[in-house]
Amino acid sequence: xxxxxxxxxxxxxxxxxxxxxxxxxxxxxxxxxxxxxxxxxxxxxxxxxxxxxxxxxxxxxxxxxxxxxxxxxxxxxxxxxxxxxxxxxxxxxxxxxxxxxxxxxxxxxxxxxxxxxxxxxxxxxxxxxxxxxxxxxxxxxxxxxxxxxxxxxxxxxxxxxxxxxxxxxxxxxxxxxxxxxxxxxxxxxxxxxxxxxxxxxxxxxxxxxxxxxxxxxxx
Numbered sequence: 196x197x198x199x200x201x202x203x204x205x206x207x208x209x210x211x212x213x214x215x216x217x218x219x220x221x222x223x224x225x226x227x228x229x230x231x232x233x234x235x236x237x238x239x240x241x242x243x244x245x246x247x248x249x250x251x252x253x254x255x256x257x258x259x260x261x262x263x264x265x266x267x268x269x270x271x272x273x274x275x276x277x278x279x280x281x282x283x284x285x286x287x288x289x290x291x292x293x294x295x296x297x298x299x300x301x302x303x304x305x306x307x308x309x310x311x312x313x314x315x316x317x318x319x320x321x322x323x324x325x326x327x328x329x330x331x332x333x334x335x336x337x338x339x340x341x342x343x344x345x346x347x348x349x350x351x352x353x354x355x356x357x358x359x360x361x362x363x364x365x366x367x368x369x370x371x372x373x374x375x376x377x378x379x380x381x382x383x384x385x386x387x388x389x390x391x392x393x394x395x396x397x398x399x400x401x402x403x404x405x406x407x408x409x410x411x412x413x414x
Contacts, residue, residue: 232409243361249266283295333361335363
């Protein structure tokens with residue numbers, strides 16, 4: 196059964212980062228916005244690290260030996276471009292030995308009213324995933340289409356032993372779409388679950404377009 200870990204259900208400094216991401220006054224500062232996305236990635240990666248497989252190992256110091264419990268997972272962090280880049284960097288700061296993958300998946304409106312959305316995937320660069328722990332990071336999980344399409348594309352490089360999906364904000368509709376696309380033992384990590392999407396399929400209240408707020412508007 197898919198597990199959802201909603202970090203907003205506990206009191207932590209993460210809520211301060213989320214408040215600034217949502218605040219239209221703070222959003223005028225792109226550097227601050229990117230930094231907060233990155234910090235949420237670091238925070239979430241630390242929480243996720245507690246669920247990995249560990250084994251006791253001996254480390255040789257200048258004065259002797261120390262036994263430590265060290266993670267054993269071979270980790271691949273995969274990012275949905277372009278909005279996922281700061282989020283990815285936060286995860287990479289924690290899992291600094293991880294391999295990395297990148298998927299270009301973007302939404303296209305399929306009707307004149309911009310109320311129906313299709314997903315187009317045109318680029319992927321990733322290592323082998325066979326037997327590894329795959330973490331797919333994308334700040335927004337709205338319709339769930341981009342995440343499902345990215346997971347399907349990544350599977351061309353092998354079957355991971357475990358799948359984690361990390362988002363800043365999700366909605367229930369998108370979570371259900373992803374549930375149908377990923378293995379039952381998948382864990383989804385979110386900093387908040389918002390109640391709905393508007394007609395243009397943006398999360399409400401959300402914080403707007405993550406890619407535009409990080410890097411500037413696109414044509």
